[in-house]
Amino acid sequence: MFLRTSIFIVVLSYCLTTATADELNPSQTPTHVRLLYPRHNVTGPNPNDYECISERASDYYGIGVRLGLYFSWCTSWLANTGMPDEVTGALDQNAVFLFATIVALVRCTITFVLTQLDCLIMMHLGMGTVLSVLSTWGYRTCHYQQEGPQAIKHYGGIGTHLRLALSGAISAFSVWFWHKGVMPGDADLINDVGPCATVYTFMFAKLNAAGPIRIFYIIVSVFWTVYFCIMILVSPLAGVVRFQRIVALTRAQRFRTSHRLHIATGLNYRQLRYVFNFLRALNFFWIVFSMITVEFSLNYNHVVSVLGPQGRIYFPSQLIPMIIGAFTLTRILYKKLEKLRGGDDVEPTVVREATVEGPPQEMPSRRNIFKLFAPPTSHVQPRSKYVPEDEDIDPKMDGKSAWIRYLVVYLPWLSLLFSSQNKSGSHSVEGGHLSADSGDVEGRAQSAQDTLPGSPASTANKEKYGSWHSEGIDRDAVPRSWSRSRISTGGLMNKKQRKTQS
Structure with missing residues (x-):
């Protein structure tokens, strides 16, 4: 896990630092950098008919980009609340959107082509994804409601750690933006006057982004940054334990045996249901609130070029994300309707995973050596369905004190330090x-x-x-x-x- 994370960080750093000197506008490269964002300008023939624009606003958060992301949020919420088979795909889709947002934020910041307003809108979109649908350990999903504490088996792999890294990155950037990026720069850097000189945001009212609301956002951003950084620091424990497991199996000449880790959660089935129902309502509220925040902020700042029919949605940069999000949402709505219409008695139109017949085998022959890289498959005879009860809890956490169990809820990797015991x-x-x-x-x-x-x-x-x-x-x-x-x-x-x- 640590190696994968290191490779991911190196690749991301390379992508963000390969800007050439030609990309930098000399007029936008001050000797004393305090503000990395050039101001937006003013257009319009009349004082009351103006538009605050930036050259790349349509690429950052045009109407097609925003609609695609909104559709993706709705898709993830529907999957998280009642369609466990679709959770993984929805999480991956939102992770891709978030990764693209982070790359654009960091690269355009170091090349001095991002305005304060652009960064404000993208921060609202990025944090809206993290705090609404991008689940790390799946507590927002219906897996735990259907399977109880054992549902944590669906998480803890590379997808979990990738989403954790992305969440920590966007939170850390948010701290920098609200602490320094949104503040007015030196006098020689300010090249605009008039109504576009101030950046506004929405928090149940029209507020100056550099005003008192900035302190609130700094506190929230610091909290989430610390929250995710602690998880990132603990996560290498899984890599250490997995490596020890692989070494033990290799020495025992059973390398092909699964070395999947037994990670536990500290909540019982009843508590997991309460958490899921609470987060389901909270996430829906945050999705709606994030949409309203973005749209109101654009209207407050008069960014007319990305609103309504002037958004030039027919360009590929707008059309592609919107179509992807729309068709993904249409697909999951159809599957939801199919499930409600037929219940458990109707086979889905999407073919289920195929099963493998025949007895288990040892190491594959030299001709079939590539089977080592094949994904795990199911046996022919299905297992009896497990029905969880309210007090069911993972045996690793059975008998542990409340503070240990709640700590494991936040940091499930710590459960690897415990072993299950009998009476x-x-x-x-x-x-x-x-x-x-x-x-x-x-x-x-x-x-x-x-x-x-x-x-x-x-x-x-x-x-x-x-x-x-x-x-x-x-x-x-x-x-x-x-x-x-x-x-x-x-x-x-x-x-x-x-x-x-x-």
């Missing part, structure tokens, strides 16, 4: 595999998709793995599919199931 406080191995009381086995519904094809299930392999465990191999490296409790229940067991088995 006697020890781990047991029965018949060459973990017993039903071993919490790491019953802690999550690790479906067949979480383990690469070829995970052994024979008695000989179980006995073999039992000997590895006795030799000191980390028990978390044991494929959870070998557990009797997991095979019989399909994952996380509720209290009734545990009592029945005991």
Whole structure:
């Protein structure tokens, strides 16, 4: 994880710092840089008929760009609240929009081609994405409502860490903008007069962006920057644990066995439902509020060139994002209608994931060596459906104090420091595999998709793995599919199931 993050930062830094000297306007490169944004100018024949413009406003936040982003927000909200199969695609789409916004903000700032107003609108769009639909650990999504604490299995991969890095980057830039970028510069840098000299924003009223509202935005931006930076500092823990797991499996000659980590959340099923219902309403409010903030700010600042029919929506820079967002929203609305119309009895028009027949296999032959890079697939026989109960909680967090559980809710990586224990406080191995009381086995519904094809299930392999465990191999490296409790229940067991088995 740390290596992937480092590569991402290096690539982003290269893209943002390769500006040539020809891109810099000498008239806009002051000797004492205090304000990186040149002011916007004034046009219009009459004093009351004016327009505050910038040369690249339509590219930054034209009506097509804004509509495409608004459609994407609505798509993500619908997916998060009731369509778990669409959550991943919606998150990726918003991550792409946010990445493009960050690149444009940073590059156009260091090349002195971004105005204060341009940056203000793009900050509202970027933070609107982060605080409404861009979920890091999925608490905004319906996964937890349907699957309980085990739904965290859908998160914790490269997508989670990429969204975390993007959220931290836009928050850090927001701190700089509200602290320094929005403030008036030196006298020799101010080249405009009249009504466009002041940048306005919306907060239930028309407010000067450099006025007292600036202090509020600084506090909010600092809070979110610290919030995301702490998560970024803790996240390498997953990479360390995963590397140790890979080394253990390689030494045991079982490299092809899944080394997926068991990350837990500190909330039980009832608490997760409360959090989801609260965030569902809050996110909808924030989407609407962000749209209103952007549109009112554009009207307050008289940016007529990106409003209504004057937005030149027929240009590719406007048309492409709008069409992508519109068709994505249309698709998810159709699937939502199809689901409401047919319920669970009607097969969707989109084909489900194919299953693989035949017994599990060992390492592929030399002819099929590229199967090592194939995605995990499902077995033929589906698992029994797990129905969570209100008090269900991940065994790693069972019995932990409230402050530890809530800390793990914020930083799920810390759950890797804990191990599941049975009632006697020890781990047991029965018949060459973990017993039903071993919490790491019953802690999550690790479906067949979480383990690469070829995970052994024979008695000989179980006995073999039992000997590895006795030799000191980390028990978390044991494929959870070998557990009797997991095979019989399909994952996380509720209290009734545990009592029945005991």
